[in-house]
Amino acid sequence: MNRKQRIKNILISKFSEFSIEIIDNSKLHAGHQNFNGMEETHIQIILKNKFLKKVNRLQIHREINKLIKDEFNLGLHSLEIKINQL
Numbered sequence: 384m385n386r387k388q389r390i391k392n393i394l395i396s397k398f399s400e401f402s403i404e405i406i407d408n409s410k411l412h413a414g415h416q417n418f419n420g421m422e423e424t425h426i427q428i429i430l431k432n433k434f435l436k437k438v439n440r441l442q443i444h445r446e447i448n449k450l451i452k453d454e455f456n457l458g459l460h461s462l463e464i465k466i467n468q469l
Contacts, residue, residue: 386423386454393450394428398443401430401466408463424460431467440466 387405394403406427428447432438444464451459 386426386457386459390426390428390451390454394430394447397446397450398430400433400436402433404429404431408461424458425463426454426459426461427463427465429465429467438466 387407391403391405394405406429407423408425408427409423430443443466447464448462451462
């Protein structure tokens with residue numbers, strides 16, 4: 384299973400009130416310090432709130448970082464998180 388799918392599986396179980404999109408932006412960094420852009424190291428997570436309920440964005444960011452901390456040990460270099468209302 385690739386990194387995008389692992390992250391999505393982790394987040395789906397915790398954030399059911401959101402639609403979740405995981406984007407691999409690694410290719411945008413190809414050539415930087417001999418990086419080939421093929422290793423799923425730069426990930427963007429987009430959460431879209433399915434309900435009109437106010438959310439604590441900072442708390443969600445913290446929770447995501449805690450949930451996927453092992454991915455950083457496995458080579459994840461950059462994580463961008465966006466939280467939007469539908």
